[in-house]
Amino acid sequence: MTQTTTVPVLPESAPFSEAQRGWLNGFFAGLVCRAPGAPVASQSVAAEISAPQPAEPVVEVEEEFPWHDPALSLDERITLADGKPKARVLMAAMAQLDCGACGYLCQSYAEAIANGKEKDLTRCAPGGSQTGKKLKELLAKKWDADQVVLPSEVRVKRNVAAEAGTGKHDRHNPYAARLVKCQPLNKAGSAKDTRLVAFDLKDSGLTYNVGDALGVYPENCPDSVQWLLDRLDASGAEEVTAPNGLEISLFEALLKHYQISRPMESMVELLAASATDPAHVTALSAMLAEGGPGIPEGHEIIDLLDMYPSARPQIVQFVQALKPLVPRLYSISSSLKAHPDQVHLTVGVVKYLNARQRQCKGVASTFMADRLRAGQRARVFVHPAHAFHLPASGDVPVIMIGPGTGIAPFRAFLQERQVTGAKGKNWLFFGDQRSDFDFLYREELEASHRDGLLTHLDTAFSRDQQAKVYVQDRMLQRASEIWDWLSHGAHIYVCGDAKRMAADVDAALRTIITGHGGLSEEAAEAYVKELTKAKRYQRDVY
Numbered sequence: 001m002t003q004t005t006t007v008p009v010l011p012e013s014a015p016f017s018e019a020q021r022g023w024l025n026g027f028f029a030g031l032v033c034r035a036p037g038a039p040v041a042s043q044s045v046a047a048e049i050s051a052p053q054p055a056e057p058v059v060e061v062e063e064e065f066p067w068h069d070p071a072l073s074l075d076e077r078i079t080l081a082d083g084k085p086k087a088r089v090l091m092a093a094m095a096q097l098d099c100g101a102c103g104y105l106c107q108s109y110a111e112a113i114a115n116g117k118e119k120d121l122t123r124c125a126p127g128g129s130q131t132g133k134k135l136k137e138l139l140a141k142k143w144d145a146d147q148v149v150l151p152s153e154v155r156v157k158r159n160v161a162a163e164a165g166t167g168k169h170d171r172h173n174p175y176a177a178r179l180v181k182c183q184p185l186n187k188a189g190s191a192k193d194t195r196l197v198a199f200d201l202k203d204s205g206l207t208y209n210v211g212d213a214l215g216v217y218p219e220n221c222p223d224s225v226q227w228l229l230d231r232l233d234a235s236g237a238e239e240v241t242a243p244n245g246l247e248i249s250l251f252e253a254l255l256k257h258y259q260i261s262r263p264m265e266s267m268v269e270l271l272a273a274s275a276t277d278p279a280h281v282t283a284l285s286a287m288l289a290e291g292g293p294g295i296p297e298g299h300e301i302i303d304l305l306d307m308y309p310s311a312r313p314q315i316v317q318f319v320q321a322l323k324p325l326v327p328r329l330y331s332i333s334s335s336l337k338a339h340p341d342q343v344h345l346t347v348g349v350v351k352y353l354n355a356r357q358r359q360c361k362g363v364a365s366t367f368m369a370d371r372l373r374a375g376q377r378a379r380v381f382v383h384p385a386h387a388f389h390l391p392a393s394g395d396v397p398v399i400m401i402g403p404g405t406g407i408a409p410f411r412a413f414l415q416e417r418q419v420t421g422a423k424g425k426n427w428l429f430f431g432d433q434r435s436d437f438d439f440l441y442r443e444e445l446e447a448s449h450r451d452g453l454l455t456h457l458d459t460a461f462s463r464d465q466q467a468k469v470y471v472q473d474r475m476l477q478r479a480s481e482i483w484d485w486l487s488h489g490a491h492i493y494v495c496g497d498a499k500r501m502a503a504d505v506d507a508a509l510r511t512i513i514t515g516h517g518g519l520s521e522e523a524a525e526a527y528v529k530e531l532t533k534a535k536r537y538q539r540d541v542y
């Protein structure tokens with residue numbers, strides 16, 4: 001028999017305005033919803049908040065990182081970390097995604113650099129060259145003695161799943177999963193190429209929860225490998241050392257073990273040192289100079305070899321200047337309860353022309369879309385979510401905002417809630433370019449809406465009309481109802497682009513809170529912090 005939890009509601013006689021009462025009712029709803037099985041509260045309990053309360057005992061709290069927000073710019077994050085210990089300032093330079101692709105979390109990667117255990121400043125793939133440059137700049141700074149080490153009383157949290165193994169198959173021992181299908185999701189005529197990628201996990205021992213990610217170890221494009229071999233005047237049979245210390249052929253090293261697209265500073269330094277043309281030496285050296293132009297945006301190693309043909313390093317040195325090929329993490333798009341023995345991904349295939357008009361490809365996305373065939377295998381592992389989970393209670397309403405491939409985890413959320421019979425309301429905001437071509441999972445979502453699983457389905461297709469419309473615009477159009485859901489304990493989730501979409505959605509949310517909650521900007525900021533602390537506002541952004 002299912003027990004019904006009564007949400008406490010402030011009585012009309014309580015000395016609060018209507019907006020304040022709505023804010024507090026939402027707060028109480030969140031508390032009750034995230035503590036299933038707790039004693040049922042009565043209205044009299046809520047009324048007691050106006051009476052003097054005894055002082056709470058002082059308890060130890062987790063260290064807060066106000067810069068740990070991917071929606072903030074690098075400069076904003078560094079400003080927030082000003083005056084903090086060295087490791088915390090280094091942490092502010094990271095992309096703040098806690099994606100685990102580097103083998104760390106943002107916090108633990110920064111600490112490893114600060115204490116000298118990690119020398120590679122380029123592991124943060126989402127932060128790219130911007131993060132690498134800032135880390136290099138910060139390490140060159142003269143630090144006060146009291147900023148060099150962390151206070152001993154700080155409790156350091158670790159994501160064991162990201163930094164160590166979690167089972168038979170993990171990051172360090174991936175499972176060779178068979179590709180089941182790679183199905184186009186966009187219609188013919190779309191400017192995009194998005195795929196539903198499904199892998200078979202039968203007998204792997206791997207399990208996952210909705211909200212988790214799947215790590216995929218890709219292989220480089222054989223054509224790109226051959227282009228490099230041609231320019232290096234190499235056969236591919238040369239013996240080199242793999243990242244694990246084993247001796248392998250150059251071809252295998254470039255195909256499966258090293259990152260051969262984006263050039264690191266170590267590669268530019270090597271090319272400058274090996275160039276015989278003075279003009280080439282000058283140009284390559286200038287890229288690394290303080291205040292110099294830097295490595296041209298979008299240029300790959302092959303471009304530099306083409307631009308500076310006198311720069312031809314020795315094969316062993318060339319391989320030593322490469323970074324190991326790291327796994328890519330993708331939000332899981334399925335519920336294991338709905339698809340036993342399978343895991344689904346929603347993959348946007350990356351292809352573009354760089355400034356030299358050369359076709360470039362996303363390593364992992366084109367590996368799955370173009371080179372891996374059904375029945376062939378890819379090395380995968382489950383990366384548990386750090387902070388992106390459905391509410392413990394299925395009765396809690398959820399609002400999901402995921403344009404483009406950001407729909408991925410919400411497809412999984414809906415499958416999970418359907419299979420488990422969750423009674424909570426579900427609201428999805430989805431957007432893309434054009435409804436006729438880019439409405440990902442359209443049939444599934446519209447069926448869920450008709451069947452009542454999706455209470456609301458709001459879409460925003462930016463190019464269906466002259467004035468572009470995005471998910472944040474739809475949010476503002478439904479502001480009063482969003483506030484009502486929040487006031488009744490709803491959890492809100494965002495997935496997708498960190499730099500633009502997530503920031504715009506966050507701004508829209510704050511506008512809704514101030515406009516319909518009647519709160520000042522300061523009070524709205526406190527409200528958002530409370531939502532986040534209570535796990536009612538969660539983001540999976542990249």
